[in-house]
Amino acid sequence: MQQCGLFVQAIIDGRFVSADDEVRDIDVALVPRDLLEEDRDNFRMMTDPQVKRELYEDYFVRTCFATNPPIDRDYFDWFQNIKVKDASRFGSPSDARKGILVVDL
Numbered sequence: 365m366q367q368c369g370l371f372v373q374a375i376i377d378g379r380f381v382s383a384d385d386e387v388r389d390i391d392v393a394l395v396p397r398d399l400l401e402e403d404r405d406n407f408r409m410m411t412d413p414q415v416k417r418e419l420y421e422d423y424f425v426r427t428c429f430a431t432n433p434p435i436d437r438d439y440f441d442w443f444q445n446i447k448v449k450d451a452s453r454f455g456s457p458s459d460a461r462k463g464i465l466v467v468d469l
Contacts, residue, residue: 365394366469370407372397376465377443378426390425393439440464 365371371394378390399407409415411429419425444461451460 374467392427
């Protein structure tokens with residue numbers, strides 16, 4: 365992602381931060397830099413459904429593409445959300461938040 369130069373951050377979440385014995389997926393939201401008209405083709409290639417499918421099949425990585433700045437969604441808040449049933453399973457309050465990994469590219 366860093367080499368293509370289109371993204372400024374990767375926000376990483378998934379079962380790898382849970383107490384589950386088996387990791388089933390890793391979720392990544394990629395935050396693009398301000399894109400120029402000449403970036404459009406490269407961005408379309410990176411967001412192609414086949415590329416996303418291959419990432420999941422090969423590495424169990426699910427990707428979504430954030431907007432910069434976020435529009436209608438706070439990705440940090442969304443990724444830190446813990447389902448109430450999972451929070452109660454570990455004795456955490458219903459408003460508990462989980463850790464995420466934010467990588468500046």
